[in-house]
Amino acid sequence: MxxxxxxxxxxxxxxxxxxxxxxxxxxxxxxxxxxxxxxxxxxxxxxxxxxxxxxxxxxxxxxxxxxxxxxxxxxxxxxxxxxxxxTCSLDEDCPIETFSKFCDQHPDRTVVVYANTSAQVKARADWVVTSGSAFNVVKHLKINGKKILWAPDKHLGNYVKNKTGADMLLWQGACVVHERFKAKTLIQLQNKYPEAATLVHPESPQEVVDLADVVGSTTALINAVKNRKEQTFIIATDNGIFHKMHEVAPNKKLIEAPTMGVGADCESCAHCEWxxxxxxxxxxxxxxxxxxxxxINANIRKKAKNAIQKLLDFTA
Missing domain, CATH: 3.40.50.10800 (NadA-like)
Structure with missing residues (x-):
């Protein structure tokens, strides 16, 4: 067979x-x-x-x-x-009915949504962004005097808000994987491996982001493993990424950042069940x-495509 x-x-x-x-x-x-x-x-x-x-x-x-x-x-x-x-916890955390009402309450704001959302939510947005493009798009909107309504990931939104200084109203969604990373046990791991660089996805809590040598999208973190001089890396994102990291840097050591406290069943359980x-x-x-x-409904698809196309044109 x-x-x-x-x-x-x-x-x-x-x-x-x-x-x-x-x-x-x-x-x-x-x-x-x-x-x-x-x-x-x-x-x-x-x-x-x-x-x-x-x-x-x-x-x-x-x-x-x-x-x-x-x-x-x-x-x-x-x-x-x-x-x-x-599915995705970020998608589930942002149902279109309540999100649309939230947008209606703030008509003066440009609606920017993360790619991890439903087609309906994308259709309600002015812009769709990725973790790799969010900073540049929000910076561009800020320069043009725009106030922003951001959804759904509060941690990524907070990271972009802090980096750009933009006026951002944040929806309170979170990724169930990235939100589990723990700063206290990450510090212990960094002390154990002082030679390691710490790579963190910006969907992680602020106290974890603050400990990073590199904060970035999945692609940015893979490139960091490939291009940085360190031989050991502590990785705070879904452990499915390790395959591609090993592929681009086979001789480097990769360590999972902790998602559980002392005495837990596993040091890191960072993998999306979906x-x-x-x-x-x-x-x-x-x-x-x-x-x-x-x-997808044709009208929804057309509106969502317009929001995505803005990003594609912006990053072209």
Missing amino acids: LLIQEQIKTALKARDAVLVAHYYVDTKLQILAEATGGIVSDSLEMARFGQNSNANLIIVAGVKFMGETAKILSPEKTVLVLDNNA MAMNTLENCLSTLQTGNNEIF
């Missing part, structure tokens, strides 16, 4: 499909995506890759909002996610059945 990877490769070719995977999903899916002409990247780059691909079918290994972003940019293509129940729902088995099943297709 063929290995499941070979079955998936055959099915991808037969269905004229491309597999795009996030840095946080299972290593086997990341390897398979690149081996079959797909990509491993952040959510916006996954969607943009699918848009530019000649494939008629985009298979998204990630969470549901990533599938929606891919569909927003490629409405003429079929987009399938591996599990319809794979990302973990992406498996080789449901990848093959999705390809064979066509289940888990993403559908």
Whole structure:
């Protein structure tokens, strides 16, 4: 019997499909995506890759909002996610009804939302940003005299607010993975490995961000491991990223930042339970059945595309 990877490769070719995977999903899916002409990247780059691909079918290994972003940019293509129940706490923390009312209460503010949101929330926004672009976009808006309503991640929003000095009203969402990182035990780990550089994703709490040598997006953290001179790194983000970090810097030592206190069952449990729902088995099943297709209302899609396009034009 063929290995499941070979079955998936055959099915991808037969269905004229491309597999795009996030840095946080299972290593086997990341390897398979690149081996079959797909990509491993952040959510916006996954969607943009699918848009530019000649494939008629985009298979998204990630969470549901990533599938929606891919569909927003490629409405003429079929987009399938591996599990319809794979969601995101940031998306869940920002329901469109309450968020829309919040926006209506502050009509003088430019609405900037993080990519980790539903298509409906993106459609309500003026701008969509990523963790890598948020600082530059907010700085640009501040220079142009704009007051900002930010959603959903309060930690990333606070980080950008502190760095830019912009007038930002923050929605109070948080990532269940990044919010678990602990400053007290991180300091203990830094004392144990004084030669290590500490890399932190800005969705982490401020007291953790304050301890970082590098604060940045998934791509920025991977590049830091690749390019910095240190040989040891303490990493405060989802541990799914370790595959790509080992790939770009195979001889460097990577240590997971602590998410649990002293005496806990694990020193670090930094892995998204929804990302973990992406498996080789449901990848093959999705390809064979066509289940888990993403559908978006045309009006919602058009409005969301406008907010995303501002970012794409800004970063071009």
